[in-house]
Amino acid sequence: MTDLRAAGEQAAALVAGHLAEVPAGPVWQPVPDAERAWLSGQELPEDGRPLADLLADVRAHVLPHPMGNGHPRFFGWVNSPPNPAGVLVEPLAAALDPSCAGGDHAGPHLERAVVRWLAELVGFPHPPGGGLLTSGASMATIVCLASARQRAALADGWDAREEGLAGRPPFVLYLTEEGHSCLHKAAQLLGLGARNVRAVPVDSAYRMDVAALRAMVAEDLAAGRRPFCVAGSAGTVNSGAVDPLDAIADVAAEYGLWFHVDGAYGALGVLAGGAAPHYAGLERADSLALDPHKWLGVPVGCGCALLRDPAAARAAFSLVPSYLVDDNAGELGWFAEYGPEQTRPFRALKTWATLSSLGRSGVVRLVEHTTGLARTLAAMVEQAGDFELLAPVTTSITAFRHTPRAGGLDALNRAIPAAVQARGNAFLTGTRLGGRDALRACFLHPDTTERDLEILLDEIRLAAKAL
Ligand SMILES: Cc1ncc(COP(=O)(O)O)c(C=O)c1O
Numbered sequence: 001m002t003d004l005r006a007a008g009e010q011a012a013a014l015v016a017g018h019l020a021e022v023p024a025g026p027v028w029q030p031v032p033d034a035e036r037a038w039l040s041g042q043e044l045p046e047d048g049r050p051l052a053d054l055l056a057d058v059r060a061h062v063l064p065h066p067m068g069n070g071h072p073r074f075f076g077w078v079n080s081p082p083n084p085a086g087v088l089v090e091p092l093a094a095a096l097d098p099s100c101a102g103g104d105h106a107g108p109h110l111e112r113a114v115v116r117w118l119a120e121l122v123g124f125p126h127p128p129g130g131g132l133l134t135s136g137a138s139m140a141t142i143v144c145l146a147s148a149r150q151r152a153a154l155a156d157g158w159d160a161r162e163e164g165l166a167g168r169p170p171f172v173l174y175l176t177e178e179g180h181s182c183l184h185k186a187a188q189l190l191g192l193g194a195r196n197v198r199a200v201p202v203d204s205a206y207r208m209d210v211a212a213l214r215a216m217v218a219e220d221l222a223a224g225r226r227p228f229c230v231a232g233s234a235g236t237v238n239s240g241a242v243d244p245l246d247a248i249a250d251v252a253a254e255y256g257l258w259f260h261v262d263g264a265y266g267a268l269g270v271l272a273g274g275a276a277p278h279y280a281g282l283e284r285a286d287s288l289a290l291d292p293h294k295w296l297g298v299p300v301g302c303g304c305a306l307l308r309d310p311a312a313a314r315a316a317f318s319l320v321p322s323y324l325v326d327d328n329a330g331e332l333g334w335f336a337e338y339g340p341e342q343t344r345p346f347r348a349l350k351t352w353a354t355l356s357s358l359g360r361s362g363v364v365r366l367v368e369h370t371t372g373l374a375r376t377l378a379a380m381v382e383q384a385g386d387f388e389l390l391a392p393v394t395t396s397i398t399a400f401r402h403t404p405r406a407g408g409l410d411a412l413n414r415a416i417p418a419a420v421q422a423r424g425n426a427f428l429t430g431t432r433l434g435g436r437d438a439l440r441a442c443f444l445h446p447d448t449t450e451r452d453l454e455i456l457l458d459e460i461r462l463a464a465k466a467l
Pocket of ligand 1: 077135136137138182235237262266
């Protein structure tokens with residue numbers, strides 16, 4: 001233990017030093033061949049090594065090769081920098097090392113509080129037990145869609161867990177082509193079949209066409225299929241679009257569909273001034289996926305599934321073997337009864353620390369700052385003669401493309417992200433939007449400035465010239 005105290009002090013210095021140095025370094029650079037070989041090719045040591053030696057290796061071979069998301073000019077995918085309070089408590093969660101499957105210890109109790117906080121932040125109804133932390137939104141989506149599937153089966157007088165889906169009318173899920181791939185993965189994993197996932201058309205702002213949704217549901221019903229769930233987006237990954245949630249909720253209510261909202265990235269956008277009307281109807285959903293490890297900056301991984309009716313998740317997952325029966329568990333039982341994971345890490349501590357350190361006002365400031373950056377970049381793009389805005393800005397993503405010439409724009413914009421990344425001064429990623437290759441910048445970092453946006457556009461120009 002004296003060893004741990006001394007090494008722990010060194011580790012704390014390494015953490016603080018690393019976080020302080022990140023903004024001055026390149027955003028990202030490729031891992032050199034020798035380092036890649038060291039990292040991936042090493043042999044398991046025969047004898048154990050001192051903690052100080054391990055730290056020396058981390059300092060020499062791990063910390064110099066970050067993904068880049070700690071840097072204020074990292075605009076790729078949806079990866080935030082770690083909140084310092086979240087970083088601070090990670091070793092303490094590891095020192096306690098509980099399983100938050102359930103039981104009477106700090107972890108599960110704290111999880112009850114943070115899940116409630118998350119629901120309250122975005123105005124989602126929260127009955128006791130109405131949610132759990134997950135590894136991320138992919139797992140949260142599995143929790144929500146499995147709940148929807150079992151609820152629909154039970155409503156039809158059968159049990160999907162007991163019988164499987166064979167011989168039943170196909171369950172149909174509706175989402176737009178902008179719906180996240182994790183929804184498709186969940187549908188496939190739950191045995192729904194990719195062919196039973198409908199791509200509802202979008203309008204010019206990449207929002208679900210609700211009239212088309214209604215028509216597709218009616219057509220599936222007429223053909224003897226079983227529409228069971230519609231998934232709207234509160235912040236798509238491509239452009240940050242928020243679907244017309246209220247109108248989707250109307251269709252869900254009319255046809256008895258489970259209404260799921262993917263707010264993994266964008267649900268917190270409701271907190272930005274003036275944004276609330278875009279999110280109207282969110283509070284009518286049956287379930288909501290919301291990732292603390294995205295906009296909030298809780299260190300990876302932490303997602304959250306919020307459920308209007310906790311009993312739906314319990315009906316889909318509860319399976320308590322005799323060795324786990326806990327007579328003191330109380331009415332809500334164990335978290336492990338609400339999702340697929342049995343042993344569950346102490347995700348609540350870093351989430352609690354992050355939220356407590358920011359406070360509600362800090363979360364609002366972060367959301368307003370980053371949505372403001374996305375709007376500013378959109379304005380800069382519209383003013384520039386060599387860029388084109390591809391979607392309206394609703395959250396903190398700007399979707400655009402570089403248009404320095406008339407032809408070959410798909411190929412050019414497809415090549416730009418890697419070329420920008422390689423220069424090391426900014427990091428953005430691309431996508432396909434409305435049939436075109438697009439660039440997208442996602443703002444999540446509290447320290448990004450408007451000057452960084454100018455640098456980003458200049459970096460794109462310079463990278464494109466060299467292509
Ligand atoms: C809108 C949206 N939904 C779902 C996901 C999946 O989340 P996770 O990677 O936490 O599983 C993402 C990831 O970027 C996302 O942006």
